[in-house]
Amino acid sequence: MAEIRTVRVMESLLKANDYVAQRLRQAWDQGQTFVVNLISAPGAGKTTLLEATLPVLLSRYRVGVLEGDIETERDAERIRALGVEAVQVTTGGTCHLEAPMVEQAWRLMDNEIDFLFIENVGNLVCPASFDLGEHLRVVLLSVPEGDDKPAKYPKAFRTAQALVITKADLLETMDFSVERARREALEIQPELQVFVVSAKTGVGIPAWTQFLEQRRRQTFPDA
Amino acid sequence: MAEIRTVRVMESLLKANDYVAQRLRQAWDQGQTFVVNLISAPGAGKTTLLEATLPVLLSRYRVGVLEGDIETERDAERIRALGVEAVQVTTGGTCHLEAPMVEQAWRLMDNEIDFLFIENVGNLVCPASFDLGEHLRVVLLSVPEGDDKPAKYPKAFRTAQALVITKADLLETMDFSVERARREALEIQPELQVFVVSAKTGVGIPAWTQFLEQRRRQTFPDA
Numbered sequence: 001m002a003e004i005r006t007v008r009v010m011e012s013l014l015k016a017n018d019y020v021a022q023r024l025r026q027a028w029d030q031g032q033t034f035v036v037n038l039i040s041a042p043g044a045g046k047t048t049l050l051e052a053t054l055p056v057l058l059s060r061y062r063v064g065v066l067e068g069d070i071e072t073e074r075d076a077e078r079i080r081a082l083g084v085e086a087v088q089v090t091t092g093g094t095c096h097l098e099a100p101m102v103e104q105a106w107r108l109m110d111n112e113i114d115f116l117f118i119e120n121v122g123n124l125v126c127p128a129s130f131d132l133g134e135h136l137r138v139v140l141l142s143v144p145e146g147d148d149k150p151a152k153y154p155k156a157f158r159t160a161q162a163l164v165i166t167k168a169d170l171l172e173t174m175d176f177s178v179e180r181a182r183r184e185a186l187e188i189q190p191e192l193q194v195f196v197v198s199a200k201t202g203v204g205i206p207a208w209t210q211f212l213e214q215r216r217r218q219t220f221p222d223a
Numbered sequence: 224m225a226e227i228r229t230v231r232v233m234e235s236l237l238k239a240n241d242y243v244a245q246r247l248r249q250a251w252d253q254g255q256t257f258v259v260n261l262i263s264a265p266g267a268g269k270t271t272l273l274e275a276t277l278p279v280l281l282s283r284y285r286v287g288v289l290e291g292d293i294e295t296e297r298d299a300e301r302i303r304a305l306g307v308e309a310v311q312v313t314t315g316g317t318c319h320l321e322a323p324m325v326e327q328a329w330r331l332m333d334n335e336i337d338f339l340f341i342e343n344v345g346n347l348v349c350p351a352s353f354d355l356g357e358h359l360r361v362v363l364l365s366v367p368e369g370d371d372k373p374a375k376y377p378k379a380f381r382t383a384q385a386l387v388i389t390k391a392d393l394l395e396t397m398d399f400s401v402e403r404a405r406r407e408a409l410e411i412q413p414e415l416q417v418f419v420v421s422a423k424t425g426v427g428i429p430a431w432t433q434f435l436e437q438r439r440r441q442t443f444p445d446a
Contacts, residue, residue: 042264042347042376043368070348072374093378095318095348122376123348124265125293125318144367144390145266151295153265153345155316167367173396 017130020099024106024133028116032223034216035116037132039156040140041149042122045166045199047075049140050117052199054082056209061114066105068097068121075119085110096120096127114223115216128155135219136212138162143170147181150188157188164208168198240353243322247329247356251339255446257439258339260355262379263363264372265345268389268422270298272363273340275422277305279432284337289328291320291344298342308333319343319350337446338439351378358442359435361385366393370404373411380411387431391421 028035038046050065057063065086067076070093079086087105089097097120106116118134120127139160141149144167150157157163163185165178182194193211197204217223251258261269273288280286288309290299293316302309310328312320320343329339341357343350362383364372367390373380380386386408388401405417416434420427440446 041266041345042372043365069375071377072371074371074375095346121348122264123318123346125344125346126349142266142367144365144393148295148297149265152292152297154294170367170393170396173393 014129017099020103021131021133024099024103025135027106027111028133028135029220031111031113032220033111033113033116034136034212034219035118035132035134036136036138036212037118037120037127037134038138038140039120039124039127039160040122040142040166041124041145044122044140044142044145046119046122046140047078048199049164049166049197050079050119051082052197052202052205053117053209053212054079054084056205057115057212058082058084062110062112063115063117064109064113066102066109066116066118068101068119070094070121085113091121094121095123095125096130097132098130099132102132115212124149124153124156128159136161136215138164140164140166141181141185143167143174143176147176147178147184150181150185154188157185157192160189160192162193162195162211165194165196166199168196168203169200237352240322243326244354244356247322247326248358250329250334251356251358252443254334254336255443256334256336256339257359257435257442258341258355258357259359259361259435260341260343260350260357261361261363262343262347262350262383263345263365264347264368267345267363267365267368269342269345269363270301271422272387272389272420273302273342274305275420275425275428276340276432276435277302277307279428280338280435281305281307285333285335286338286340287332287336289325289332289339289341291324291342293317293344308336314344317344318346318348319353320355321353322355325355338435347372347376347379351382359384359438361387363387363389364404364408366390366397366399370400370407373404373408377411380408380415383412383415385416385418385434388417388419389422391419391426392423 076086076088299309299311
């Protein structure tokens with residue numbers, strides 16, 4: 001009984017989420033703000049990937065970041081140190097971002113931007129269920145996590161359009177097969193664009209940022 | 224409105240969970256089965272820690288493992304390769320184990336065991352909210368995840384009695400301060416016992432397994 005009620009409440013919450021996500025997407029389309037939702041386990045390197053990505057984009061684009069965390073302002077402070085506007089959303093226990101949280105944060109930001117990066121709460125499970133109105137969903141998998149993770153946490157991979165394998169500098173010392181991770185991820189989602197990067201050495205960052213620019217151009221051909 | 228209803232349903236689900244957890248704890252107390260609940264982000268090394276721990280305990284104890292995953296039987300197969308009984312619970316989407324899932328799996332197992340290890344779903348957030356009737360809750364933090372995680376994901380650390388910092392062999396090459404991780408974890412939960420281990424080199428494994436034996440003796444002085 002309780003289970004059936006939970007499912008129904010969950011359905012209605014997801015519906016409310018999707019309604020706000022749709023509203024956000026319309027606003028972003030109108031303003032030609034290309035929005036990227038980054039999803040990964042804790043410590044996969046979302047903030048570090050942004051620290052490597054933003055300086056490349058900053059020369060040509062106006063960029064903003066929305067940082068989702070359960071507690072602390074630390075990630076937003078790292079982004080601000082690059083001279084980029086960052087709004088921190090602390091969820092206070094909730095294990096993922098929902099569209100209404102994003103909408104509230106978006107109201108506090110400079111809306112005249114070309115790229116908005118949303119760094120989700122570190123969690124490879126629940127964030128995958130919530131549309132935030134983004135144009136591009138990216139799942140990160142770090143080399144130390146292991147190449148078996150796509151099959152074990154399929155939804156994050158199934159709902160993403162790009163996979164970024166991070167901390168590639170550790171490939172030499174760790175037992176991680178890029179081929180296996182790529183193959184198992186593509187079995188789950190054949191449309192995934194796969195990038196292998198190291199924010200430390202810079203490997204793979206140009207291909208990744210070019211992909212972001214290209215996707216923005218495809219989404220807003222008149223921009 | 225929907226939010227209030229969700230909170231109530233959540234409360235009643237947690238109550239139902241705690242009821243089953245209490246029943247499990249009583250059964251385990253009666254059988255002198257010492258139960259350890261392992262919680263961490265995906266890829267922090269729960270299965271690998273078990274692969275290093277079980278051979279040490281096997282010479283003196285009867286041991287079993289309950290493997291929680293969203294999908295795949297892979298972790299259970301790794302444990303069975305050690306000659307240890309492992310029951311896989313695939314949650315089919317749910318991001319954490321709940322006591323009723325554990326009870327169902329426990330019914331399938333040999334109940335005459337001294338140690339039961341429960342490997343939770345890889346998630347540093349939601350599993351912390353569900354009592355599984357365990358005697359000892361252990362949170363793992365791997366060196367590549369970063370020393371800033373206790374403050375960012377406090378509940379898993381607040382509700383645990385032990386913290387195992389894993390993949391210590393990577394301390395030389397990565398920017399991770401054991402001191403900072405320990406200090407911030409102890410600020411959240413001053414009673415935490417902290418271990419620094421590498422399943423690869425074996426560093427720290429003796430102190431960790433001695434701690435497990437000692438805790439079991441304290442829990443069951445007549446055993």
